[in-house]
Amino acid sequence: MKLAGSHLTISLLSKPIVVLLISLVITLLFICISNPNPNPSPNKMAAGRNRSFILWLHGLGDSGPANEPLKTFFTSPEFNTSKWSFPSAPSNPVTCNYGAVMPSWFDMPEIPVTAHSPNDEASVLKAVKQVHTMIDKEIDAGVRPDNIFVCGFSQGGALTLASVLLYPKTLGGGAIFSGWVPFNHSIIEQFPADAKKTPILWFHGIPDPTVLFEAGQAGPPFLEKAGVTCEFKAYPGLGHSIIPEELKNLESWIKARFKSSS
Secondary structure (H helix, E strand, O other), X not given: OEOOOOOOEXXXXXXXXXXXXXXXXXXXXXXXXXOOOOOOOOOOOOHHHOOEEEEEXXXXXXXXXXXXXXXXXXXXXXXXXXXXXXXXXXXXXXXXXXXXXXXXXXXXXXXXXXXXXXXXXXXXXXXXXXXXHXXXXXXXXXXXXXXXXXXXXXXXXXXXXHHHHHOOOXXXXXXXXXXXXXXXXXXXXXXXXXXXXXXXXXXXXXXXXOEOHHHHHOHHHHHHHHOOOEEEEEEOOOOOOOOHXXXXXXXXXXXXXXXXXX
C-alpha cells in the first residue's frame, strides 16, 4: 500500500491486524510531519460552555491518545472553544485476527471488509450504547446536540455511522473515514426520525486494501434509502489511511455547521 503524499511503499502483510497498525502508524507520522501548527489553542472552558464537542473513534487495534495529533489540523478560531474527546476501545477478542484480544469497538468477522462482509450486529449495538453515553454526558453538560460531531476511522468510522443513525436526536454531523455500513438494511426501521436529519460526510480511498472501496460505495445508497443526506468523497491513490486534505475538508464541513450557542 502506498501512502498518499509520501514515497513510502509498504507491501501488504499476511496478518490483517499488522496491516491496520502499519497503516495507522504511517498516517500519524505523516500528519505530525506535515502539520505546521503543532500547538493548538488549549480548551479553557468548562464542558457546559463549550460551543462544540468533537468525538473521534479510532480504528481496530489502536488507541484514543494515539489519534490526538489529528486535532492540530483544526486551526480555525471557531475551534478554540471546541472540546475534543479521543476515547479508547475496550480490549476484546477479534474474530478476523484469529481471536486475538486487542482494542476493538466490536467484533469483525473478516478483513478485508467488502460490501458483502458479514456483520456482528449485537456487538455493534453494544458499542453504540457506549458512544451514546459519551454524547449524553456532553448534552447534560449543556452542549447543543447540533454542535456535536462524531468522527471515526475504519472500525471507528463504521461505529460513527451506527451511532449517529441510532441516536434519538439530530447531531451536528457524522464523518466516516474509510468505514463501512456495519449492519443490515433491515435496521433502517429503527432509525429515529431526528437521527435521519444528521448529515454524513464520507471519505474513502479507491485503492484501500483493508476496507475495500466497494464497502464505502455501499454507504450512500444505504443512506439514501434511509432518507439520510450523505456527501461522499473518493480519493485516488489513497490506501487505508488518512491524509491532511481529508482533515482540512472536515474542518470546513464542521465550521459550516456550527450553530450559535445563544
